[in-house]
Amino acid sequence: MRNLFLSFFLFFFLLGEASAQISKNFTKKKQPIYEIGAGIISLSLPNYPGAQSTTLRTIPFPWVIYRGEYLKADEEGNRVQLIKSEGFEFGVSGGFNFPIKSEENEARNGMPDTDALLGFGPGLIFRYPTEDKLTRLTFGLGLRVNYSVAPGLHFKEQGFVAEPNVKLWHRPSSDSRFTLFSRFSVAFADAKYNDFFYGIEEEFKTEQRKAFDAKSGVVDIGGSLGFSMELTKHLFLFTSGFYSNLTLAANRKSDLVETQHNTGFIFGLSWMFFEKYL
Numbered sequence: 038m039r040n041l042f043l044s045f046f047l048f049f050f051l052l053g054e055a056s057a058q059i060s061k062n063f064t065k066k067k068q069p070i071y072e073i074g075a076g077i078i079s080l081s082l083p084n085y086p087g088a089q090s091t092t093l094r095t096i097p098f099p100w101v102i103y104r105g106e107y108l109k110a111d112e113e114g115n116r117v118q119l120i121k122s123e124g125f126e127f128g129v130s131g132g133f134n135f136p137i138k139s140e141e142n143e144a145r146n147g148m149p150d151t152d153a154l155l156g157f158g159p160g161l162i163f164r165y166p167t168e169d170k171l172t173r174l175t176f177g178l179g180l181r182v183n184y185s186v187a188p189g190l191h192f193k194e195q196g197f198v199a200e201p202n203v204k205l206w207h208r209p210s211s212d213s214r215f216t217l218f219s220r221f222s223v224a225f226a227d228a229k230y231n232d233f234f235y236g237i238e239e240e241f242k243t244e245q246r247k248a249f250d251a252k253s254g255v256v257d258i259g260g261s262l263g264f265s266m267e268l269t270k271h272l273f274l275f276t277s278g279f280y281s282n283l284t285l286a287a288n289r290k291s292d293l294v295e296t297q298h299n300t301g302f303i304f305g306l307s308w309m310f311f312e313k314y315l
Contacts (some may be wrong), residue, residue, distance in 0.1 A: 254287025
């Protein structure tokens with residue numbers, strides 16, 4: 038049951054973070070009200086911010102893009118337009134971290150494994166006004182409460198994250214098969230969230246690993262750059278690379294921070310099955 042729930046949440050998270058990047062209707066003046074498809078994505082990610090170990094995972098996922106009058110799930114994420122404004126919208130902020138197996142992370146050897154961590158909460162989106170249909174620029178603020186999910190669907194609250202971000206999408210021309218996208222963000226968290234990753238209790242200290250009480254503050258500063266390409270009318274490729282910097286992280290002195298520089302990549306294919314115009 039837990040794996041099914043986590044798979045559903047991960048599908049939702051991927052929907053907002055990856056699949057919506059690749060709609061061929063990005064620059065069209067008249068866009069379909071919804072698009073339905075499925076994809077497969079490979080992710081090479083550090084096991085947590087500051088970890089040396091990375092894990093490669095390949096995951097299939099469904100996706101839906103919906104452009105309703107008030108409810109929207111498209112290139113700019115999942116959101117609702119509660120006020121009649123072209124600039125401001127309320128969105129959904131999501132986060133996910135896979136379970137951490139301590140035996141696969143040298144710095145955590147001898148410590149308990151961690152459960153999957155998921156975050157969910159509101160987001161505020163401001164769209165920079167422009168007449169250019171080929172470019173979109175948004176400024177956002179995500180606010181998430183995080184929960185670890187133990188077997189049997191036992192949830193435990195694990196703190197709060199605030200993440201201001203800037204997102205940019207650009208298509209070189211209206212008939213181009215390429216769309217470029219990038220993201221910059223800074224994550225701030227309370228002590229409870231940071232302790233989930235970086236705290237070391239007395240019973241788990243060693244000669245190489247000192248006891249550590251995590252504090253609130255910056256988690257990391259991150260950026261990503263990628264592109265999507267229309268291979269056929271219904272088949273799309275998308276890829277992006279990301280970099281995460283922990284030199285200003287509040288808990289960089291924890292012995293669980295093995296590196297202050299993380300990199301990773303995402304690569305995927307997406308098929309669109311159906312689109313509907315009003």
